[in-house]
Structures are given as structure tokens and as C-alpha cells.
Amino acid sequence: MSILRCILRFAAPLPKIERFERYLFIGPHPDDIEIGAGATAAKLVKAGKHVSFLICTDGRYGLETAPEGTTPDALAAIRKEEAIASAKKLGVTDVHFLDLSDGGLYEREDLLSGIARVIGETQPDLVFAPDPDVTSECHADHRDVGEAARRMANFAPHGALVAQYGAAPANVQAVAFYMTARPTRYVQTRGLLPLQRSAILCHASQFTEDSDGFKSVMTYLRLRAAVFGLRRLCGRAEGFRVLGKTQMHCLPESGR
Numbered sequence: 001m002s003i004l005r006c007i008l009r010f011a012a013p014l015p016k017i018e019r020f021e022r023y024l025f026i027g028p029h030p031d032d033i034e035i036g037a038g039a040t041a042a043k044l045v046k047a048g049k050h051v052s053f054l055i056c057t058d059g060r061y062g063l064e065t066a067p068e069g070t071t072p073d074a075l076a077a078i079r080k081e082e083a084i085a086s087a088k089k090l091g092v093t094d095v096h097f098l099d100l101s102d103g104g105l106y107e108r109e110d111l112l113s114g115i116a117r118v119i120g121e122t123q124p125d126l127v128f129a130p131d132p133d134v135t136s137e138c139h140a141d142h143r144d145v146g147e148a149a150r151r152m153a154n155f156a157p158h159g160a161l162v163a164q165y166g167a168a169p170a171n172v173q174a175v176a177f178y179m180t181a182r183p184t185r186y187v188q189t190r191g192l193l194p195l196q197r198s199a200i201l202c203h204a205s206q207f208t209e210d211s212d213g214f215k216s217v218m219t220y221l222r223l224r225a226a227v228f229g230l231r232r233l234c235g236r237a238e239g240f241r242v243l244g245k246t247q248m249h250c251l252p253e254s255g256r
Contacts, residue, residue: 183239
């Protein structure tokens with residue numbers, strides 16, 4: 001670790017994820033939260049924290065794995081029910097939907113205002129979202145949602161500003177990006193992979209237990225949890241790129 005990074009960690013330490021009480025997990029599509037941070041969500045619920053989910057798009061164009069003849073409208077309805085069932089597996093009952101079309105077929109202002117409104121309604125201390133700065137990410141919805149989430153998390157405490165988006169203010173203290181290549185905080189998740197696996201399988205229109213896609217996802221999650229756990233000497237873990245209030249709009253070195 002460089003001397004500069006050591007100084008920054010001393011001057012502006014990163015928030016610890018599990019010290020908060022209220023959390024909002026934002027997912028671009030149904031199933032993204034479960035894959036990116038499902039074990040952490042389950043752990044927070046088990047610890048008595050207030051956990052909410054927000055699903056931004058309806059997944060209507062994920063037709064490749066849906067039964068033949070399924071229409072986009074029918075698939076959107078199916079995926080909403082799957083998302084509710086999956087969240088319930090993790091212990092989450094407060095689930096919100098923006099019902100925007102996937103594939104980037106939405107107005108950016110609708111995405112921003114929708115996220116702002118749900119932040120105002122759920123009053124999270126910490127917001128989870130996909131990392132918008134992953135250079136390999138090719139899906140517009142992942143990049144758009146991550147960017148919109150960090151923008152509105154930063155704006156959230158400013159009442160006059162978020163009122164322009166039709167939202168109430170919220171005292172958001174930090175953001176934690178999942179699906180990141182640069183984790184800075186880890187959550188120990190030993191024993192929670194089976195629950196995460198069950199939650200992912202609730203998305204039956206996208207995954208079946210014997211499909212290559214599901215097997216690949218689970219292999220990746222097992223290996224990632226083991227590597228992150230080894231880094232923290234805690235068995236299994238999920239990793240996140242965390243920014244506190246200070247890192248959100250200054251300290252550019254925090255983005256390294």
C-alpha cells in the first residue's frame with residue numbers, strides 16, 4: 001500500500017458496511033442483487049437490519065431462457081413474481097420496482113427520479129448498487145443503474161435538490177458497489193452460499209439447476225467467496241467498493 005493511500009485511510013477511513021441499520025440494494029434487473037450481493041443481504045437481515053430491494057428494470061427481454069412463446073409483457077410479470085419470491089428467500093419483504101424496460105429503453109430522468117423516490121421512501125444509511133466503473137461491463141442497464149444510484153445517493157441529503165426529482169431527502173452515509181473489480185470492504189458470509197443459491201434458483205425463467213449458465217454462476221460465486229475470504233482470513237466473503245460521504249465527492253485517490 002502506498003504512503004498516500006495510508007494517509008487517506010487515516011484521514012478519511014472507509015465506512016464499515018455492517019455498522020449501519022438501514023440498507024437499500026439496487027438491482028438493474030431481477031436476479032442481479034442475488035448474484036452480486038445476495039449473501040450479504042441475507043446476513044444483514046439475520047442481524048436484524050432493515051433491508052429493502054429496488055429492481056429498476058422488468059427484464060422483459062431476457063427471452064432466450066424463457067419458455068418458448070413467452071411474450072415480453074408476460075415475462076415481465078413472471079420476473080416480478082420471481083424477484084419477490086427470491087427476496088423472500090433472503091428474508092427481504094420490502095421490494096420496490098420501477099418497471100422500466102430493460103435494454104436501456106427508458107429515459108434517464110425516469111431512472112434518476114425513480115431511484116431518488118425510493119431512497120426517500122426507504123431512508124437507507126447505505127445504498128448498494130453495481131459498480132458503474134467496471135471496464136469490462138457491456139450491459140447498459142448495469143452501467144446506467146450504477147451511475148444513477150451513486151448520483152442520487154450523493155444528492156440524497158440535499159432536500160431542495162432531490163425535491164426536483166419528486167423525492168424526499170435521506171441521510172445516506174455511504175454507497176457500496178457490488179460486481180466490482182476493486183473491493184475495499186468485505187462482509188464475512190460463511191454458511192450463506194446455500195441460501196444465496198436457493199434465491200438465485202427462484203429466478204426460474206432465467207436459471208435451471210442443470211443449466212450451464214447457473215453452474216457457471218455458482219462456480220464463480222464459490223471461488224470469489226473463497227478468494228475474498230482468504231484475503232480477510234474469514235472463510236468466505238463478499239467484496240464491495242465502498243465510498244463514504246467524503247469519498248463520494250472529493251479525495252480522487254479513493255478511486256484508485
